[in-house]
Amino acid sequence: MQQWLDQLIANNEWLQGVPAGFIYTIAIVVVCKVILVYASLLAGEVVWLERRVAGRMQARIGPNRVGPQGLLQFLADGVKLLAKEDIIPASADRKIFLAAPVIVFVGAFAGFVVIPFGHGLVAADMNVGLFVILSLTSIEVVGIIMAGWASNSKWAVLGAMREVAQMISYEMPLAISALVVVVLAGTLNLSDIADQQQGWIWNWYVFRGPFAFAAFFIFFTAALASLKRAPFDLPEAESELVAGFHTEYTGFRFAVFFLAEYTAMILFAMLTAVLFLGGWSPGFDVDLTGPWARWIGVLILFGKTVLLLFVMIWVRWTLPRFRIDRVMYLCYKVLLPLSIVCVVGMAVQVLVAMTVLGGEDSWFGSWLMGARP
Amino acid sequence: MSALLDHLQRPTLGIPDLTAVLPEILFYGFALVAVGSAMAAAMAPKIVHAAFGLMATFFGVAALYAMLGADFVAFSQIIVYVGGILVLLVFGVLLTARTEASLGLEKATTKNFAIIAGGLLFAVLVFAIGGTTWPVANAPGEPEPTTEAIGRAFLDPEGMLIPFELASVLLLAALVGAAYLARRRRDA
Numbered sequence: 001m002q003q004w005l006d007q008l009i010a011n012n013e014w015l016q017g018v019p020a021g022f023i024y025t026i027a028i029v030v031v032c033k034v035i036l037v038y039a040s041l042l043a044g045e046v047v048w049l050e051r052r053v054a055g056r057m058q059a060r061i062g063p064n065r066v067g068p069q070g071l072l073q074f075l076a077d078g079v080k081l082l083a084k085e086d087i088i089p090a091s092a093d094r095k096i097f098l099a100a101p102v103i104v105f106v107g108a109f110a111g112f113v114v115i116p117f118g119h120g121l122v123a124a125d126m127n128v129g130l131f132v133i134l135s136l137t138s139i140e141v142v143g144i145i146m147a148g149w150a151s152n153s154k155w156a157v158l159g160a161m162r163e164v165a166q167m168i169s170y171e172m173p174l175a176i177s178a179l180v181v182v183v184l185a186g187t188l189n190l191s192d193i194a195d196q197q198q199g200w201i202w203n204w205y206v207f208r209g210p211f212a213f214a215a216f217f218i219f220f221t222a223a224l225a226s227l228k229r230a231p232f233d234l235p236e237a238e239s240e241l242v243a244g245f246h247t248e249y250t251g252f253r254f255a256v257f258f259l260a261e262y263t264a265m266i267l268f269a270m271l272t273a274v275l276f277l278g279g280w281s282p283g284f285d286v287d288l289t290g291p292w293a294r295w296i297g298v299l300i301l302f303g304k305t306v307l308l309l310f311v312m313i314w315v316r317w318t319l320p321r322f323r324i325d326r327v328m329y330l331c332y333k334v335l336l337p338l339s340i341v342c343v344v345g346m347a348v349q350v351l352v353a354m355t356v357l358g359g360e361d362s363w364f365g366s367w368l369m370g371a372r373p
Numbered sequence: 374m375s376a377l378l379d380h381l382q383r384p385t386l387g388i389p390d391l392t393a394v395l396p397e398i399l400f401y402g403f404a405l406v407a408v409g410s411a412m413a414a415a416m417a418p419k420i421v422h423a424a425f426g427l428m429a430t431f432f433g434v435a436a437l438y439a440m441l442g443a444d445f446v447a448f449s450q451i452i453v454y455v456g457g458i459l460v461l462l463v464f465g466v467l468l469t470a471r472t473e474a475s476l477g478l479e480k481a482t483t484k485n486f487a488i489i490a491g492g493l494l495f496a497v498l499v500f501a502i503g504g505t506t507w508p509v510a511n512a513p514g515e516p517e518p519t520t521e522a523i524g525r526a527f528l529d530p531e532g533m534l535i536p537f538e539l540a541s542v543l544l545l546a547a548l549v550g551a552a553y554l555a556r557r558r559r560d561a
Contacts, residue, residue: 142428
């Protein structure tokens with residue numbers, strides 16, 4: 001982004017009178033605002049999508065009154081929640097109770113700064129992009145445990161404890177299966193990872209051999225679990241815990257938790273699309289790096305994100321909830337060993353491709369070894 | 374003198390140029406966050422508040438790492454300390470102490486010993502920090518990718534391979550011990 005700004009300053013007489021640091025600061029604030037608004041609006045529409053899809057699956061209609069097909073339902077819901085009384089329980093720990101939604105919100109939204117929306121369209125092009133997302137989503141856990149503890153309610157504490165146990169456990173298969181892509185890509189930079197998968201559909205990292213294919217499903221399952229989506233929605237299981245860690249929250253603070261949940265869904269759907277499904281690659285060889293063509297790439301990545309979000313919703317309304325011991329069993333005894341096998345297998349695959357199969361000289365070798373130098 | 378006049382004639386829109394001191398402003402801001410929240414954590418009457426104060430300290434320190442160009446270390450700090458250690462700490466507090474925990478400072482002897490130990494530690498730290506010559510980077514530019522260098526150092530027998538493996542053995546021993554303790558309690 002800095003290069004682009006420097007170019008802008010060099011070409012504009014008027015901007016040269018303004019201190020460079022001032023322009024950078026303004027630009028950072030503007031870009032973050034744009035991303036925030038984009039993610040919030042999308043989260044609102046995903047809530048609508050969830051309710052419509054759930055309605056269709058249960059042979060009813062769902063919200064269709066506000067706006068065309070009910071598309072503006074989230075605005076009506078937002079106004080309703082804003083108008084509600086903001087109740088803080090008398091026995092709650094006031095400061096932490098008030099701080100918890102903010103922390104959860106930050107954890108869910110901050111990851112978007114390293115997501116590439118199209119070629120070169122990334123707010124912070126960091127060398128450790130993937131690692132940034134994994135570490136920032138772990139902040140959410142702290143916010144949830146704060147909410148659960150500060151509410152001083154048994155439902156909330158139980159929900160928070162389940163949540164923490166589940167999220168900490170599932171972070172491991174999540175990170176290790178993402179490592180499979182890192183072995184192929186040789187970088188943690190998300191825009192580089194997406195750029196490497198351009199071209200035909202077999203260039204997508206999900207199709208580079210059996211280990212990458214398995215890692216995609218492990219990643220998606222672990223993402224579902226760390227997003228506390230059904231069938232892993234034990235932390236807020238309505239039928240046993242009322243609403244889990246946000247039982248005591250009302251009005252706008254509840255809305256923030258709700259928004260953060262759906263934003264985290266979008267973040268992980270985008271991350272899955274960038275890591276495994278070729279980012280903004282449409283599946284055939286077309287150059288999307290031009291100044292205008294990259295916006296087509298944004299639309300393609302958006303399409304893949306919505307598709308993955310639909311799968312998440314579909315899974316939620318299809319599968320019943322797991323029992324807590326089965327959730328832990330699935331993590332520690334199935335997904336974790338499988339993901340380790342995938343990483344080791346992928347390392348062996350890359351090594352064999354580099355040595356036996358001739359590396360970059362043969363098509364098959366270079367396809368199997370990814371972007372290794 | 375002519376340079377100054379030249380500068381004054383340019384259209385500056387009246388915005389003070391803080392570009393040069395921006396890193397310093399940020400540094401003092403982050404340092405304030407780190408030190409201030411550490412003090413809040415040390416003085417909090419409730420142990421849970423102390424734990425959450427520690428979170429702000431971790432973020433301040435991570436920001437300082439990031440300002441030094443160590444992006445990987447900065448985010449490791451967040452994922453390990455905030456996402457792991459802090460959560461386990463709070464978890465432990467939740468399962469044990471429910472309300473205000475006393476630090477035992479009401480007794481005069483304990484209090485005196487605490488003051489002496491704290492003062493000694495402070496003195497040692499001041500001498501150690503004052504007696505070290507710190508390498509200073511001269512040009513803050515684009516941060517170099519650090520992950521590759523860290524990875525190579527971990528796998529280099531001449532470098533960090535042996536300390537790294539020793540640390541993993543230590544962690545493995547702790548894991549086995551924890552599993553053993555948990556298992557015995559369940560059988561009893």
